[in-house]
Amino acid sequence: MKIAINTVTLREHSLEKVVSILSDNKVKAVEWAGDAHVPPGNLETAERAKSLCEQAGIECTSYGSYYQCDEQGQGDGPFRFNLGATVALDTAVALGVDAIRVWAGRKASADADEAYREEVARCLAAFCDQADSLGMTVHLEFHRNTLTDTVESALALMDTVAKGNLYSYWQPRHGIGIEENVADIEALGDRLSHVHVFHWLLKEDGKTVERRPLKEGRERWERYFAALRKRPQSRYAMMEFVMGDALDQLQEDLSVLRLINGAVDPYCTA
Numbered sequence: 001m002k003i004a005i006n007t008v009t010l011r012e013h014s015l016e017k018v019v020s021i022l023s024d025n026k027v028k029a030v031e032w033a034g035d036a037h038v039p040p041g042n043l044e045t046a047e048r049a050k051s052l053c054e055q056a057g058i059e060c061t062s063y064g065s066y067y068q069c070d071e072q073g074q075g076d077g078p079f080r081f082n083l084g085a086t087v088a089l090d091t092a093v094a095l096g097v098d099a100i101r102v103w104a105g106r107k108a109s110a111d112a113d114e115a116y117r118e119e120v121a122r123c124l125a126a127f128c129d130q131a132d133s134l135g136m137t138v139h140l141e142f143h144r145n146t147l148t149d150t151v152e153s154a155l156a157l158m159d160t161v162a163k164g165n166l167y168s169y170w171q172p173r174h175g176i177g178i179e180e181n182v183a184d185i186e187a188l189g190d191r192l193s194h195v196h197v198f199h200w201l202l203k204e205d206g207k208t209v210e211r212r213p214l215k216e217g218r219e220r221w222e223r224y225f226a227a228l229r230k231r232p233q234s235r236y237a238m239m240e241f242v243m244g245d246a247l248d249q250l251q252e253d254l255s256v257l258r259l260i261n262g263a264v265d266p267y268c269t270a
Helices: 015-024 043-056 085-095 114-133 151-161 178-191 214-228 247-260
Strands: 002-006 029-033 059-067 099-102 137-140 166-170 192-197 200-202 209-211 236-239
Touching: 002 247, 015 029, 015 043, 029 043, 029 236, 043 059, 043 085, 059 085, 059 236, 085 099, 085 114, 099 114, 114 137, 114 151, 137 151, 137 192, 151 166, 151 178, 166 178, 178 192, 178 214, 192 214, 214 247, 236 247
Parallel strands: 002 029, 002 236, 029 059, 059 099, 099 137, 137 166, 166 192, 192 236
Antiparallel strands: 200 209
Protein backbone atom coordinates (compact mmCIF):
# COMPACT_ATOMS: atom_id res chain seq x y z
CA MET A 1 0.00 0.00 0.00
CA LYS A 2 1.01 3.60 -0.53
CA ILE A 3 1.50 5.80 2.52
CA ALA A 4 -0.46 9.03 2.83
CA ILE A 5 -1.65 11.47 5.48
CA ASN A 6 -5.14 12.80 6.06
CA THR A 7 -4.82 16.41 7.14
CA VAL A 8 -7.27 16.25 10.07
CA THR A 9 -4.45 15.59 12.50
CA LEU A 10 -2.71 18.72 11.19
CA ARG A 11 -5.76 20.98 11.27
CA GLU A 12 -4.00 23.62 13.41
CA HIS A 13 -1.38 24.20 10.70
CA SER A 14 -1.56 26.30 7.54
CA LEU A 15 -1.59 24.83 4.05
CA GLU A 16 2.06 25.75 3.61
CA LYS A 17 3.03 24.16 6.91
CA VAL A 18 1.12 20.98 6.12
CA VAL A 19 2.98 20.58 2.84
CA SER A 20 6.26 21.28 4.63
CA ILE A 21 5.47 18.61 7.23
CA LEU A 22 4.67 16.11 4.50
CA SER A 23 7.94 16.86 2.73
CA ASP A 24 9.95 16.67 5.94
CA ASN A 25 8.48 13.23 6.64
CA LYS A 26 8.94 12.06 3.04
CA VAL A 27 5.23 11.51 2.54
CA LYS A 28 4.25 11.90 -1.10
CA ALA A 29 0.47 11.66 -0.89
CA VAL A 30 -2.20 13.58 1.01
CA GLU A 31 -5.96 13.53 1.54
CA TRP A 32 -7.13 17.07 2.19
CA ALA A 33 -9.91 17.36 4.74
CA GLY A 34 -12.74 19.84 4.37
CA ASP A 35 -13.15 20.56 8.07
CA ALA A 36 -10.25 22.99 8.24
CA HIS A 37 -7.82 23.20 5.35
CA VAL A 38 -10.01 23.06 2.25
CA PRO A 39 -13.58 24.02 3.21
CA PRO A 40 -16.27 23.12 0.67
CA GLY A 41 -16.86 26.03 -1.66
CA ASN A 42 -13.52 27.70 -1.08
CA LEU A 43 -12.18 27.08 -4.56
CA GLU A 44 -9.27 29.49 -4.20
CA THR A 45 -7.98 27.55 -1.19
CA ALA A 46 -8.43 24.25 -3.03
CA GLU A 47 -6.43 25.56 -5.97
CA ARG A 48 -3.76 26.82 -3.58
CA ALA A 49 -3.47 23.40 -1.92
CA LYS A 50 -3.18 21.78 -5.34
CA SER A 51 -0.46 24.20 -6.41
CA LEU A 52 1.56 23.74 -3.23
CA CYS A 53 1.43 19.96 -3.60
CA GLU A 54 2.46 20.12 -7.25
CA GLN A 55 5.45 22.28 -6.36
CA ALA A 56 6.49 19.81 -3.64
CA GLY A 57 5.90 16.69 -5.72
CA ILE A 58 3.07 15.53 -3.48
CA GLU A 59 0.00 13.78 -4.87
CA CYS A 60 -3.45 14.93 -3.82
CA THR A 61 -5.17 11.57 -3.51
CA SER A 62 -8.67 12.56 -2.49
CA TYR A 63 -10.90 15.16 -0.88
CA GLY A 64 -12.50 14.52 2.50
CA SER A 65 -15.61 16.59 1.87
CA TYR A 66 -17.77 15.58 4.85
CA TYR A 67 -20.84 15.87 2.61
CA GLN A 68 -23.45 13.85 4.50
CA CYS A 69 -25.65 12.54 1.70
CA ASP A 70 -29.03 13.50 3.07
CA GLU A 71 -31.56 16.30 2.58
CA GLN A 72 -31.07 18.08 5.89
CA GLY A 73 -28.76 20.83 4.69
CA GLN A 74 -26.00 22.24 6.85
CA GLY A 75 -25.35 20.30 10.00
CA ASP A 76 -24.47 21.45 13.47
CA GLY A 77 -21.08 21.41 15.16
CA PRO A 78 -18.28 20.06 12.97
CA PHE A 79 -20.62 19.71 9.97
CA ARG A 80 -21.92 23.27 9.88
CA PHE A 81 -19.93 23.78 6.67
CA ASN A 82 -21.86 21.07 4.79
CA LEU A 83 -23.03 23.01 1.72
CA GLY A 84 -24.28 20.16 -0.46
CA ALA A 85 -23.25 17.92 -3.31
CA THR A 86 -22.38 20.41 -6.04
CA VAL A 87 -20.25 22.57 -3.78
CA ALA A 88 -18.34 19.52 -2.51
CA LEU A 89 -17.69 18.24 -6.02
CA ASP A 90 -16.67 21.67 -7.34
CA THR A 91 -14.10 21.85 -4.55
CA ALA A 92 -12.76 18.40 -5.39
CA VAL A 93 -12.37 19.45 -9.02
CA ALA A 94 -10.47 22.57 -7.98
CA LEU A 95 -8.24 20.41 -5.80
CA GLY A 96 -7.48 18.25 -8.82
CA VAL A 97 -8.51 14.89 -7.33
CA ASP A 98 -10.51 12.05 -8.85
CA ALA A 99 -11.77 10.67 -5.52
CA ILE A 100 -14.06 12.24 -2.92
CA ARG A 101 -14.96 11.00 0.57
CA VAL A 102 -18.47 11.44 1.96
CA TRP A 103 -20.49 10.38 5.00
CA ALA A 104 -23.49 8.05 4.85
CA GLY A 105 -25.92 10.35 6.61
CA ARG A 106 -25.75 11.59 10.17
CA LYS A 107 -27.58 8.86 12.07
CA ALA A 108 -26.38 5.55 13.47
CA SER A 109 -27.77 2.61 11.54
CA ALA A 110 -29.63 1.43 14.64
CA ASP A 111 -31.40 4.82 14.88
CA ALA A 112 -32.26 5.24 11.20
CA ASP A 113 -35.75 4.29 10.06
CA GLU A 114 -36.47 3.02 6.56
CA ALA A 115 -37.44 6.47 5.31
CA TYR A 116 -34.08 7.92 6.33
CA ARG A 117 -32.18 5.00 4.80
CA GLU A 118 -34.05 5.61 1.55
CA GLU A 119 -33.23 9.32 1.73
CA VAL A 120 -29.51 8.68 2.16
CA ALA A 121 -29.50 6.08 -0.61
CA ARG A 122 -31.29 8.47 -2.95
CA CYS A 123 -28.89 11.35 -2.22
CA LEU A 124 -25.86 9.09 -2.45
CA ALA A 125 -26.97 7.64 -5.79
CA ALA A 126 -27.46 11.13 -7.22
CA PHE A 127 -24.07 12.17 -5.86
CA CYS A 128 -22.40 9.15 -7.47
CA ASP A 129 -23.97 10.01 -10.83
CA GLN A 130 -22.81 13.61 -10.56
CA ALA A 131 -19.32 12.49 -9.53
CA ASP A 132 -19.19 9.96 -12.37
CA SER A 133 -19.89 12.71 -14.89
CA LEU A 134 -16.69 14.33 -13.59
CA GLY A 135 -14.68 11.11 -13.78
CA MET A 136 -14.64 10.83 -10.02
CA THR A 137 -15.06 7.92 -7.60
CA VAL A 138 -17.02 8.23 -4.35
CA HIS A 139 -15.80 6.74 -1.06
CA LEU A 140 -17.92 6.30 2.06
CA GLU A 141 -16.42 6.93 5.46
CA PHE A 142 -16.66 3.71 7.51
CA HIS A 143 -17.68 5.51 10.65
CA ARG A 144 -19.84 5.34 13.75
CA ASN A 145 -23.10 7.31 13.89
CA THR A 146 -23.65 6.89 10.14
CA LEU A 147 -25.23 4.19 8.00
CA THR A 148 -21.77 2.70 7.56
CA ASP A 149 -21.18 2.05 11.27
CA THR A 150 -21.43 -1.71 10.69
CA VAL A 151 -20.33 -3.73 7.70
CA GLU A 152 -23.82 -5.14 7.29
CA SER A 153 -25.39 -1.69 7.07
CA ALA A 154 -22.63 -0.43 4.77
CA LEU A 155 -23.06 -3.32 2.34
CA ALA A 156 -26.84 -2.95 2.37
CA LEU A 157 -26.52 0.74 1.49
CA MET A 158 -24.03 0.07 -1.29
CA ASP A 159 -26.21 -2.70 -2.69
CA THR A 160 -29.20 -0.35 -2.73
CA VAL A 161 -27.29 2.45 -4.45
CA ALA A 162 -25.61 0.02 -6.87
CA LYS A 163 -23.18 2.45 -8.51
CA GLY A 164 -19.94 1.30 -10.08
CA ASN A 165 -17.97 4.29 -8.81
CA LEU A 166 -18.97 3.79 -5.15
CA TYR A 167 -16.50 2.35 -2.64
CA SER A 168 -15.97 2.29 1.10
CA TYR A 169 -12.98 3.31 3.16
CA TRP A 170 -12.19 1.18 6.17
CA GLN A 171 -11.00 1.91 9.68
CA PRO A 172 -11.22 -0.22 12.83
CA ARG A 173 -14.44 -0.16 14.78
CA HIS A 174 -13.98 0.67 18.45
CA GLY A 175 -14.95 -1.84 21.08
CA ILE A 176 -14.68 -4.96 18.93
CA GLY A 177 -11.85 -7.47 18.64
CA ILE A 178 -9.19 -7.96 15.98
CA GLU A 179 -10.99 -10.92 14.44
CA GLU A 180 -14.21 -8.97 14.03
CA ASN A 181 -12.36 -6.10 12.34
CA VAL A 182 -10.62 -8.57 10.02
CA ALA A 183 -14.04 -10.03 9.21
CA ASP A 184 -15.23 -6.54 8.24
CA ILE A 185 -12.29 -6.19 5.85
CA GLU A 186 -13.05 -9.53 4.28
CA ALA A 187 -16.78 -8.77 3.98
CA LEU A 188 -16.15 -5.45 2.21
CA GLY A 189 -13.89 -7.25 -0.24
CA ASP A 190 -13.24 -5.43 -3.50
CA ARG A 191 -15.50 -2.57 -2.42
CA LEU A 192 -12.92 -1.53 0.16
CA SER A 193 -10.75 1.26 -1.18
CA HIS A 194 -8.50 3.22 1.17
CA VAL A 195 -7.70 2.87 4.86
CA HIS A 196 -7.55 5.43 7.66
CA VAL A 197 -4.84 4.43 10.11
CA PHE A 198 -4.82 5.33 13.81
CA HIS A 199 -4.66 3.56 17.16
CA TRP A 200 -7.41 4.47 19.60
CA LEU A 201 -8.54 2.61 22.69
CA LEU A 202 -12.09 2.64 23.99
CA LYS A 203 -12.25 3.82 27.59
CA GLU A 204 -14.09 2.01 30.37
CA ASP A 205 -17.21 4.13 29.90
CA GLY A 206 -17.64 2.47 26.51
CA LYS A 207 -18.18 5.83 24.79
CA THR A 208 -15.00 7.89 24.74
CA VAL A 209 -11.70 6.95 23.16
CA GLU A 210 -8.07 7.61 23.93
CA ARG A 211 -5.46 8.18 21.24
CA ARG A 212 -2.38 6.01 21.67
CA PRO A 213 0.93 5.62 19.78
CA LEU A 214 0.61 3.40 16.74
CA LYS A 215 3.42 1.16 18.00
CA GLU A 216 1.09 -0.08 20.74
CA GLY A 217 -1.31 -1.29 18.05
CA ARG A 218 1.32 -2.71 15.71
CA GLU A 219 0.28 -6.35 16.17
CA ARG A 220 -3.34 -5.71 15.31
CA TRP A 221 -2.48 -3.48 12.36
CA GLU A 222 -0.20 -6.18 10.97
CA ARG A 223 -3.23 -8.48 11.04
CA TYR A 224 -5.33 -5.87 9.27
CA PHE A 225 -2.70 -5.28 6.59
CA ALA A 226 -2.39 -9.04 6.02
CA ALA A 227 -6.14 -9.16 5.38
CA LEU A 228 -5.99 -6.11 3.11
CA ARG A 229 -3.18 -7.61 1.04
CA LYS A 230 -5.47 -10.46 0.01
CA ARG A 231 -7.16 -7.88 -2.22
CA PRO A 232 -4.50 -6.70 -4.66
CA GLN A 233 -6.00 -3.41 -5.82
CA SER A 234 -3.96 -0.27 -5.26
CA ARG A 235 -4.92 1.65 -2.13
CA TYR A 236 -3.60 4.22 0.32
CA ALA A 237 -2.93 3.70 3.99
CA MET A 238 -3.68 7.17 5.32
CA MET A 239 -2.40 8.20 8.73
CA GLU A 240 -5.38 10.06 10.14
CA PHE A 241 -4.92 10.83 13.84
CA VAL A 242 -1.95 10.79 16.21
CA MET A 243 -1.78 11.21 19.98
CA GLY A 244 -1.93 14.86 20.94
CA ASP A 245 -1.70 15.96 17.29
CA ALA A 246 2.03 16.15 18.05
CA LEU A 247 4.49 16.32 15.15
CA ASP A 248 7.03 14.07 16.88
CA GLN A 249 4.29 11.50 17.42
CA LEU A 250 3.35 11.77 13.75
CA GLN A 251 6.94 11.08 12.79
CA GLU A 252 7.09 8.04 15.08
CA ASP A 253 3.74 6.69 13.87
CA LEU A 254 4.77 7.06 10.24
CA SER A 255 7.90 5.03 10.95
CA VAL A 256 5.78 2.31 12.54
CA LEU A 257 3.31 2.43 9.66
CA ARG A 258 6.11 1.87 7.18
CA LEU A 259 7.32 -1.11 9.18
CA ILE A 260 3.79 -2.51 9.27
CA ASN A 261 3.53 -2.05 5.54
CA GLY A 262 6.44 -4.43 5.16
CA ALA A 263 8.83 -2.13 3.35
CA VAL A 264 9.33 1.55 2.61
CA ASP A 265 6.91 2.28 -0.22
CA PRO A 266 8.17 4.20 -3.27
CA TYR A 267 5.72 6.96 -2.37
CA CYS A 268 7.51 7.62 0.89
CA THR A 269 11.18 6.87 0.27
CA ALA A 270 13.83 9.49 0.83
